[in-house]
Amino acid sequence: MATNDRLTIAGHEFRSRLWVGTGKYKDFEETKKAIEASGADVVTVAVRRVNITDRSKENLLDYIDPKKYTILPNTAGCYTVEDAVRYARLARAAGVSDLVKLEVLGDERTLFPDTAGLIEAAKILIKEGFIVLPYTNDDPIVAKKLVDIGCPAVMPLAAPIGSGLGIRNPYNLKIIMETVKVPIIVDAGVGTASDAALAMEYGADAVLMNTAIAGAQDPIMMAEAMKYAVDAGRLAYKAGRIPRKLYATASSPIEGML
Amino acid sequence: MSNGIQIHVNGEARGWRSGGTVADLLQELAIRNERVAVELNLEILDRKDFDQRGLKDGDRVEILSFIGGGC
Numbered sequence: 001m002a003t004n005d006r007l008t009i010a011g012h013e014f015r016s017r018l019w020v021g022t023g024k025y026k027d028f029e030e031t032k033k034a035i036e037a038s039g040a041d042v043v044t045v046a047v048r049r050v051n052i053t054d055r056s057k058e059n060l061l062d063y064i065d066p067k068k069y070t071i072l073p074n075t076a077g078c079y080t081v082e083d084a085v086r087y088a089r090l091a092r093a094a095g096v097s098d099l100v101k102l103e104v105l106g107d108e109r110t111l112f113p114d115t116a117g118l119i120e121a122a123k124i125l126i127k128e129g130f131i132v133l134p135y136t137n138d139d140p141i142v143a144k145k146l147v148d149i150g151c152p153a154v155m156p157l158a159a160p161i162g163s164g165l166g167i168r169n170p171y172n173l174k175i176i177m178e179t180v181k182v183p184i185i186v187d188a189g190v191g192t193a194s195d196a197a198l199a200m201e202y203g204a205d206a207v208l209m210n211t212a213i214a215g216a217q218d219p220i221m222m223a224e225a226m227k228y229a230v231d232a233g234r235l236a237y238k239a240g241r242i243p244r245k246l247y248a249t250a251s252s253p254i255e256g257m258l
Numbered sequence: 259m260s261n262g263i264q265i266h267v268n269g270e271a272r273g274w275r276s277g278g279t280v281a282d283l284l285q286e287l288a289i290r291n292e293r294v295a296v297e298l299n300l301e302i303l304d305r306k307d308f309d310q311r312g313l314k315d316g317d318r319v320e321i322l323s324f325i326g327g328g329c
Contacts, residue, residue, distance in 0.1 A: 021328020046327025210328025
């Protein structure tokens, strides 16, 4: 990708438009290799209790150097405003920045966001100086509200987390991209490379995924595929696609024919 | 241990010595200070206060760090 095509969010500059999660890998070695193959420079992590009975376990950050990658902690697993705020504060205390990927989930089966709770939690955290990147529904009105209260980017889902269904509501995503004047990171639901390319062609500023890579039969190869997909989609978006027409237009001239 | 007290660390009861600090506890558990968050009775501690905060009988300590996670 062109080195000048950087994504900037609240003063943080990102080289890669593919962001990746670090969950569900076989081991840390595979996590590291997949992230390297993806070219991502933003990686999401969760915040959990340290295992105090088995200290032989290695630490994720021994494999993913926080000097090389932007570590983006999430509040995954939180179903209430209180829990999400608590985990965000813990993440800040454990980490190095004010960035948080805010999730307030509404339902265990779909893992869809509780958007009312999301807005409430975002307000609290923004007041405390957090840079809140909210995981939200593909709802243009909620996306606008999140921006109005001070979120410097929004992260609408393509489909339920881990579902691999691809972009279920491209028209809503397009409306969000047209109406919201902050970076849009399509988050969750990507199944394969074409889903990621499509999100970027629609005009997403970045794509975040985890399961699509970690759950593939060859995660490292899929990570590489996603890198090309995101780059190709971005270039196609910037290049400007041709309009769709119902009938053919010949590419070879008629002149000079016998 | 003459001044033995009991605290809870990540939900598990544990004997501890009166006057021992959060920093002492982390050292005993072989946990490096950097990139952990410590919550003491629901209060999130500043890392620079780890060696100032003594633990009392019945204290609830939560020690958290980053693990693999996506969405």
